[in-house]
Amino acid sequence: MSVTHTLEADVLRRQDPELAEILLGELDRQSTTLQLVAAENFSSPAVLAALGSPLANKYAEGYPGARYHGGCEIVDVAERLAVERAKALFGAAHANVQSHSGSSAVLAAYAALLRPGDTVLALGLPYGGHLTHGSPANFSGRWFDFVGYGVDAETGLIDYDQVRTLARGHRPKAIVCGSIAYPRHIDYARFREVADEVGAYLIADAAHPMGLVAGGAAPNPVPYADIVCATTHKVLRGPRGGMVLCGSELAERVDRAVFPFTQGGAQMHTIAAKAVAFGEAATPAFGAYAHQVVANARVLAAGLAAEGLVVTTGGTDTHLITADPAPLGVDGRTARGRLIAAGMVLDCCALPHGDARGLRLGTAAVTTQGMGQQEMARIAAWFGGVLRGEAETPSVREEVRELVGGFPPYPG
Ligand SMILES: *Cc1c(COP(=O)(O)O)cnc(C)c1O
Secondary structure (H helix, E strand, C coil): CCHHHHHHHCHHHHHCHHHHHHHHHHHHHHHHCEECCCCCCCCCHHHHHHHCCHHHHCCCCEECCEECCCCCHHHHHHHHHHHHHHHHHHCCCEEECCCCCHHHHHHHHHHHHCCCCCEEEEECHHHCCCHHHCCCCCHHHHHCEEEEECECCCCCCECHHHHHHHHHHHCCCEEEECCCCCCCCCCHHHHHHHHHHHCCEEEEECCCCHHHHHCCCCCCCCCCCCEEEEECCCCCCCCCCEEEEECHHHHHHHHHHHHHHHCCCCCHHHHHHHHHHHHHHCCHHHHHHHHHHHHHHHHHHHHHHHCCCEEHHHCCCCCEEEEECHHHCCCHHHHHHHHHHCCEECEEEECCCCCCEEEEEECHHHHHCCCCHHHHHHHHHHHHHHHHCCCCHHHHHHHHHHHHHCCCCCCC
């Protein structure tokens, strides 16, 4: 059953037409514009079904077999299934699937390994570090002493020599690798080497690439990091949520860091949906998807470069692209506004060189819709036309609508 059908047939329509209208409006927005936000995807109808299931009613504080609430015998099976599937998918000895979000997963990793005031080395926010990597507006910046490493201003690549120098100088308790905007594979072995040299824990925040890891299209941080944090809703295509993976020696500390230290009751509908997504991600079809995501991103990056944008690092290994539109005569913010007006929805981000904002986009969602390299080439051409001011916004908007109409995220 399609989502539209579910919504239309649903009691919601009769009981709360006002909200039903909003849901249908968002479905229409998602079905008529290009979703190029790098962190987004379309989860399957099966994942959405689990999310909208009566498991949402169940209170389940604690872990399977050790709950604070009665009546957990069935949801326990769901959580065990999610845990076993996550462990098998990523080759981890232990998985905690209760984190409500990627940020909660990072909070749990810190809580498991650190004390307030500890020094942590992470990618600086101007270079693509996440809020939870030391932003003063976030708990991380308030409770820990963050030192930031950067990327090379010319190449846009992580400066591993600087990571080592800073690690030697600051002797951090933990080193964090992972980013919201890094388009290349991360050399986890190199980070492990530095962490071992200074006696630090290594935390991989693989929120973005974890779906590529599941599909065999990106290196797996699990063999190298003490703790791996991830989201389940980005390339991985599951429900909005987080997870934490680690070895057996840290299992108990991680579990206690998630519950009761940072969270209360587990969200069993989300955990069931995570199990569904892990099951989907273990299929050969998902492997093909992950590789197509990368192939599409490479074509899109090359197309943007051909249109005159400066693509950070000269391309991508992943689903993610960052680019500077300045050579076309527009800054990042203006560019984003024009592109969104033309139906291409994406973000701004910091750029490795200087203060200018660039564009950040990804191919996870459009690839789920079934788009391929031909469609990526068309998108790149629209970017060029819109940003140079050569193409009429309404006519591109119409062409975008027509293209997306051929690739409905929820057919039927
Ligand atoms: C997306 C992301 C997060 C946070 O995930 P939320 O679910 O939005 O809290 C954390 N770290 C990195 C590197 C991310 O990309």
